Amino acid sequence: MSQKEYFVHSSGIIDEGCVIGENCNLGQNIIISPKVILGKNVRVKNNVSIYEGINCEDDVFLGPSMIFTNVNNPRSAVSRKSEHKPTLVKKAASIGANATLICIIQLVNMHL
Numbered sequence: 444m445s446q447k448e449y450f451v452h453s454s455g456i457i458d459e460g461c462v463i464g465e466n467c468n469l470g471q472n473i474i475i476s477p478k479v480i481l482g483k484n485v486r487v488k489n490n491v492s493i494y495e496g497i498n499c500e501d502d503v504f505l506g507p508s509m510i511f512t513n514v515n516n517p518r519s520a521v522s523r524k525s526e527h528k529p530t531l532v533k534k535a536a537s538i539g540a541n542a543t544l545i546c547i548i549q550l551v552n553m554h555l
Contacts, residue, residue: 464501482534496529496546503532506540513546 449467451457457469460477467481470489475481479493482501487493490508497511513527528546538544 470507488540494527496527497532498529499532500534500536502535504537505532506538506542508540509538509542509544511544511546515546 448465449463449469451469452471452473454471455469455473455475457463457475458477461475461479461481463469463475463481464483464485466483467485467487469475469487470491472490473487474492475487476493476495476497478495480498481487481493482499482503484501485499485503485505487505488507488509491505492511493499493505494511494513496513499505511530513530515528530544530546532538
């Protein structure tokens with residue numbers, strides 16, 4: 444993106460290699476990893492980490508402190524970077540505060 448067309452709080456961390464649509468609003472203490480796609484008008488509230496492989500279509504709402512996972516069986520002593528799994532959050536889905544989403548799911552116009 445040549446010109447920033449979204450808002451990100453000064454405490455947010457946006458890694459290279461992600462795609463962020465126009466009119467997104469990214470709150471405090473958020474992290475967006477490479478290979479993440481956020482559509483237009485996505486709202487990411489405070490304390491949300493969006494890991495590699497997450498794709499949120501347009502008009503998605505991610506509530507405060509909700510959590511994505513991208514590995515089915517994480518282990519401290521075993522590198523699972525080659526096992527990252529995708530998650531697709533479909534258009535206009537709303538995910539509430541403190542929700543935990545496991546990888547390889549699709550949310551279609553849901554409100555959790």
